[in-house]
Amino acid sequence: MTTRRRAAFFTGEESDARYGTPTTGDERTLLANFLWAQRATLELKCAGLREELDRRSVAPSALSLLGLVRHLTDVERRWFRRDLAGQDAGPLYATPDNPDQDFDGAVAEPGAVEEAWAAWRAEVAFAEEFVAEAADLDIEGQDSWLGAVSLRWVLVHMIEEYARHNGHADLIRERIDGAVGL
Numbered sequence: 001m002t003t004r005r006r007a008a009f010f011t012g013e014e015s016d017a018r019y020g021t022p023t024t025g026d027e028r029t030l031l032a033n034f035l036w037a038q039r040a041t042l043e044l045k046c047a048g049l050r051e052e053l054d055r056r057s058v059a060p061s062a063l064s065l066l067g068l069v070r071h072l073t074d075v076e077r078r079w080f081r082r083d084l085a086g087q088d089a090g091p092l093y094a095t096p097d098n099p100d101q102d103f104d105g106a107v108a109e110p111g112a113v114e115e116a117w118a119a120w121r122a123e124v125a126f127a128e129e130f131v132a133e134a135a136d137l138d139i140e141g142q143d144s145w146l147g148a149v150s151l152r153w154v155l156v157h158m159i160e161e162y163a164r165h166n167g168h169a170d171l172i173r174e175r176i177d178g179a180v181g182l
Contacts, residue, residue, distance in 0.1 A: 038162030057175035067103035084141035
């Protein structure tokens with residue numbers, strides 16, 4: 001008897017591009033590709049859903065897939081635009097009066113899902129270009145909490161941030177429609 005794993009590839013294909021990234025190479029290439037795979041996982045966990053993206057599936061948590069997209073948009077924006085590039089780029093969703101607005105305000109109203117994905121993709125594109133054009137991983141920016149941060153540290157932190165939230169996305173997606181997978 002062959003035992004089947006409960007969670008196989010989410011796409012049903014063992015040729016999933018997320019697992020085709022380089023396994024050797026320079027540090028920038030490896031970190032950028034690990035981050036790319038984590039970003040692709042978030043997109044995959046949200047694939048095929050629309051109105052369900054705002055479902056709070058794990059009570060009493062305010063987490064939703066749409067909330068995760070909005071939150072990670074603000075995270076990308078903070079580290080790459082504001083802290084590393086030095087732009088005057090505040091959060092798109094969180095506010096001083098409601099720092100959890102990225103999650104609390106995640107409602108799949110007309111246009112909101114498309115707007116959230118467009119904002120996320122714009123921030124990811126900015127970050128990818130910033131990483132590709134950076135002189136090296138030791139360049140530094142200023143963070144309001146931590147002080148000086150290097151691009152290397154931000155890349156490692158972003159991989160950590162996505163991995164953590166992709167675990168949340170796994171649970172939320174399974175609760176929505178039973179879909180499981182790597």
